[in-house]
Amino acid sequence: MNPLAAIVYRESKIRATNTTFLFFDLFYPLLYLLVFGIGVNAALGAPSLNAGLDYNSFFLAGVLGMASLGIATTSSWAFFLDRDNGIFFEMLTYPMRRSEYLLGKVLFNICIGIVQAAITIAAGCLLLKIHLHWSALPILTAGVVGGTAGWFFFYATFALKIRRNDLFNSVVNVSYFVLLFASSMFYPLAPLPRWFRITALANPITWQVDLLRYGSIGLGAPRQILLEAIGFAIFALASFAYAVRSLREQG
Numbered sequence: 001m002n003p004l005a006a007i008v009y010r011e012s013k014i015r016a017t018n019t020t021f022l023f024f025d026l027f028y029p030l031l032y033l034l035v036f037g038i039g040v041n042a043a044l045g046a047p048s049l050n051a052g053l054d055y056n057s058f059f060l061a062g063v064l065g066m067a068s069l070g071i072a073t074t075s076s077w078a079f080f081l082d083r084d085n086g087i088f089f090e091m092l093t094y095p096m097r098r099s100e101y102l103l104g105k106v107l108f109n110i111c112i113g114i115v116q117a118a119i120t121i122a123a124g125c126l127l128l129k130i131h132l133h134w135s136a137l138p139i140l141t142a143g144v145v146g147g148t149a150g151w152f153f154f155y156a157t158f159a160l161k162i163r164r165n166d167l168f169n170s171v172v173n174v175s176y177f178v179l180l181f182a183s184s185m186f187y188p189l190a191p192l193p194r195w196f197r198i199t200a201l202a203n204p205i206t207w208q209v210d211l212l213r214y215g216s217i218g219l220g221a222p223r224q225i226l227l228e229a230i231g232f233a234i235f236a237l238a239s240f241a242y243a244v245r246s247l248r249e250q251g
Contacts, residue, residue, distance in 0.1 A: 003096035007104020021074065025112050029067040029120045033059065037128065053217065056128040061213035062185035064144060065205055067116055069179065071109050072151035073172050079159040080168065098247040102156065106149045113148035133218040140215030147208040150236030153243045160246040179205045207232040
């Protein structure tokens, strides 16, 4: 069997045996959108963020970006399980490149991310009356695929470098909090203080969310979106290169 296919098959079998993780992967972004989005939308009276745009439409891209982070943290944490039961070091002896090992895992994550995004978007359109720019669907898909891959490689590096599970969870929780709230995920940046805008614009999750927002509802300046997309691509490739290097240092 092809190494990539073998890794994807293994990941799917593991995930299929844990319905809690599977439910979490596929449906928790939709719960965020329904609970948080509807709550803010109702509390603020369906604010006009941009030419009649309501908060549910604005927050959809944020939910999809949050989902990418969630998949990445769950999948990277699995390295600790493999390390504890010894299968991790056994797999490093198999006839495949270390890059293939990571790419196989990320291919499975991308499949989960696409299904997850499709469920969230379909429910958003049907239940919350979000109107997508269907002509920009390739951009939205690229944001989901690239974001899922980039964040997995980013967090995989921490999982491979850090030996203690508790320390890894602490790093993930702190970085998760900072990345989410110091970004454009929950609110537009224009009304916020200059120092916050600068911080958010240097945050890779902002680059991904802005791309997702442009691909879903057409919000954003094309030139800025292009620059942010290039920035995130560089971030993802650098994370992949460093994750491969970290994997080669194992065992």
